Amino acid sequence: MNVIEDTGFSLESLRGIIQEGEEIALSDKAKRNVAECFAFLKTFSAEKIIYGINTGFGPMAQYRIDAGSLAQLQYNIIRSHATGAGEALPDVYVRAAMTARLGTFLQARSGVHVELVELLVECINRGIYPVVPEHGSVGASGDLVQLAHIALALIGEGEVHHRGVRRPAGEVLSEYGLKPLRIHIREGLSVTNGTSVMTGIGTVNLFRARRLLDRATLASVWMNEIAASYDDLMSDGLNRARRHAGQIEIAARMRRIAQGSARLQKREIKLYGGAHAGEKVFTEKIQSYYSLRCAPQILGPILTAVGQAETTLTDEVNSASDNPIVDPAGRSVYHGGNFHGDCVAFEMDKLKIAVAKLTMLMERQLNYLCHDRVNGILPPFLNLGKLGLNYGLQAAQFTATSTTAENQTLSNPMSIHSIPCNNDNQDIVSMGTNAALMTARVIENAFQVAAIHFMALTQAVECLNIAADLSPETRRVYGDIRRLFPATADDTPKYREIAAVKKYLTARETPLI
DSSP: OEEEOTTOOOHHHHHHHHHSOOOEEEOHHHHHHHHHHHHHHHHHTTTSOOTTTSBOSGGGGGSBOOGGGHHHHHHHHHHHHOOOEEEEOOHHHHHHHHHHHHHHHTTSOSOOOHHHHHHHHHHHHHTEEEOOEEEOOOSSSBSHHHHHHHHHHHTTOSEEEETTEEEEHHHHHHHTTOOOOOOSSSHHHHHHSBSHHHHHHHHHHHHHHHHHHHHHHHHHHHHHHHTTOBGGGGOHHHHHTTOOHHHHHHHHHHHHHHTTOSSSBOHHHHTSSSTTTTOSSOSSOSSOOHHHHTHHHHHHHHHHHHHHHHHHHHHHHTSOOSSSEEETTTTEEEOSOTTOOHHHHHHHHHHHHHHHHHHHHHHHHHHHHHOHHHHSSSOGGGOOSOBTTBOTTHHHHHHHHHHHHHHHHHTSOSTTOOOOBTTTTBOSOOOHHHHHHHHHHHHHHHHHHHHHHHHHHHHHHHHHTOGGGSOHHHHHHHHHHHHHSOOOSSOOOOHHHHHHHHHHHHOTTSOOO
16 A cells, blocks of 8 residues: 655655556545645635636636536536547556546645545546547647546546446446545546646656666677677776766666676686787677677666656656646645646657667667677577578568667657647647657567567577576576577467567566666
8 A cells, every 4th residue: 555645656656556556545644735725726716717717718718607607617628528539548557647647636736625636546546447548638738638538437427447347437436435526616627637648658658668678788788698798898997987877877787687697708818818919810809799889878878868757757747737726825826837748748759769779779689699690600590490491580580670660760759749729729739648659659669679689589599508608697587588489490480479578578577687
């Protein structure tokens, strides 16, 4: 059980709630803050013109709403904006979005009734996930359309996924004795207005990208073991001279993974000790290819990008991202644009570029393993059968290359594709949710390429018969993959093995470095 204080969510609490399905409990102080903000707004809003309480929404804000229609106004924004299209978002994204929306309300700047936060907590804890279509958000005024689908379920009128079944929301709420959300002052606008869907999807992307980076770091050590590279590529002296924290950290991680390896060579022994005196042409490469040697320099900036996304997303979960902002301490209500999603959109664009580059690195390492004239030590396509008759991983490389090319196209930034809409009220928008969804696709693709790459790494060990010389860490992973992908000289379909290895690489229980 995660007890959430008024300080909000930590990254670890988000990980537990979103990935592990841990339940949430709110501290008394957190609920009291929400109640006090509501009480202030109820008093403050009397006889004042406040957007979204007694005015229309968006370009319709110039129209005053009479006192008898204020509750209807809040229901209308929910019902009118539930216009999403496409496939329903996976439950994990919806759970993350609901958690992010709860994070906004716990800032006690939205003026919502405590019943709303309590109902959100109940739905999260009971696995009641509103059906939210993937398309609809332009990312400024936040995720209006997709959040409206969450709100629609909360008022008992939408649909939910519960225990894998799509059902009417009111029916499921009733089974648990939960009353649909009531409108008090501005609950309709508060639920629909904010960045919580892009933030929720982005948070899931963050967790998956970190796991992917861990796998790519291990693969890069493993590659250099297969090539019998000199180990100074990951040395502290080399990488600390660059001053970039991400590169320095990746090199340190590679050194930890490489501990105990009998495959990596020492330059000071092989080349600095005079063993090659008089040799005119060196039979062994003095320096390896960039996809092997430059792993810290390539993965380091990716680690930095992931770290920046982590900071931004954690901040956004614990921010008030709606409009207007209620400030009990300052005794005022502020109108502005905290719902604008560029902070998340930029991070998602950077993250997908980073993951696309990581995919390219894995694809180039895979090409090294498959290309006998490049590596000089392995059969073509890691073929353990009869050359010409059998084909090894030749066709699996096609899949990796194709998927890498898709990632390169998808990595074009989404945040610069603003299209004015809403009678030009929303004249510059973030497209943050589109960016987050595209990033999710890029990460999924990258895991597919990683699966083929890890199969090739395992096959290369088999070709060279070097399992006993690997570091304990890479040898452990070699054993895990070999159980999923048995060595064979015969040509067999590989799609099942690719899927199994991908599942292994994405699994949370698979040890991380």
